[in-house]
Amino acid sequence: xxxxxxxxxxxxxxxxxxxxxxxxxxxxxxxxxxxxxxxxxxxxxxxxxxxxxxxxxxxxxxxxxxxxxxxxxxxxxxxxxxxxxxxxxxxxxxxxxxxxxxxxxxxxxxxxxxxxxxxxxxxxxxxxxxxxxxxxxxxxxxx
Numbered sequence: 001x002x003x004x005x006x007x008x009x010x011x012x013x014x015x016x017x018x019x020x021x022x023x024x025x026x027x028x029x030x031x032x033x034x035x036x037x038x039x040x041x042x043x044x045x046x047x048x049x050x051x052x053x054x055x056x057x058x059x060x061x062x063x064x065x066x067x068x069x070x071x072x073x074x075x076x077x078x079x080x081x082x083x084x085x086x087x088x089x090x091x092x093x094x095x096x097x098x099x100x101x102x103x104x105x106x107x108x109x110x111x112x113x114x115x116x117x118x119x120x121x122x123x124x125x126x127x128x129x130x131x132x133x134x135x136x137x138x139x140x141x142x143x
Contacts, residue, residue, distance in 0.1 A: 008056035009132035011098070011124050012063070012078040014040045018124030021054050022132035029132035031125030040077045044088065051089060059085055062098030062131035096135040098127075 009029060011018030017037050022029030032050075035042045051059075063078040065071060078095075085093045 006054065006056045007058045007060050007132060007136070008050065008054050009060040009096075009128045009135070010062065010081070011128035011131055012040070012061055012074075012081050013037065013124065014074075014077065016124045017042050017081075018126070018128035019050060020125060020128035020132045021056070022060070022129075022136055024136060027133070027136040029129045029136065031129040034124040040081060047085075048088075051091075056091065058092040058094060059089065060094050060096050060132050060135045061085065062128070063095045064098045094135065096131050098131055098134075 005024055007022045007024070007029075009020040009022060011020075015037055017035045019032040019035060020029045021032055035046050061078060061082050063082070064074045082093050082095055
């Protein structure tokens with residue numbers, strides 16, 4: 001992770017993309033928001049606004065895989081999102097292996113506030129937080 005201090009994380013989805021901000025000093029992250037996407041494509045000005053606001057040193061994208069580790073359609077779509085981030089922004093973009101973060105996010109939110117806490121934005125944001133925290137503590141598992 002070198003000199004990284006702040007990272008902006010994405011829980012990629014075809015309809016929503018969860019956002020979290022993390023930092024390397026405490027190795028923690030915080031859910032920020034969720035962006036709407038159309039077939040995996042966000043409104044890029046919104047992504048640019050987030051990057052300008054948070055000024056991260058790197059971007060982290062959760063790349064979903066089957067429990068067996070095999071790729072599937074969402075794996076390919078998340079990697080396309082990574083390529084697009086690389087083209088648009090001059091900063092490191094890292095893939096973070098993601099398995100069951102949405103399930104974990106739902107469980108944590110339900111434990112805190114029951115069914116009323118299970119909004120799509122909350123789930124996506126917490127999923128992004130879990131992705132960033134996993135990457136911060138374990139490093140990028142694959143590229």
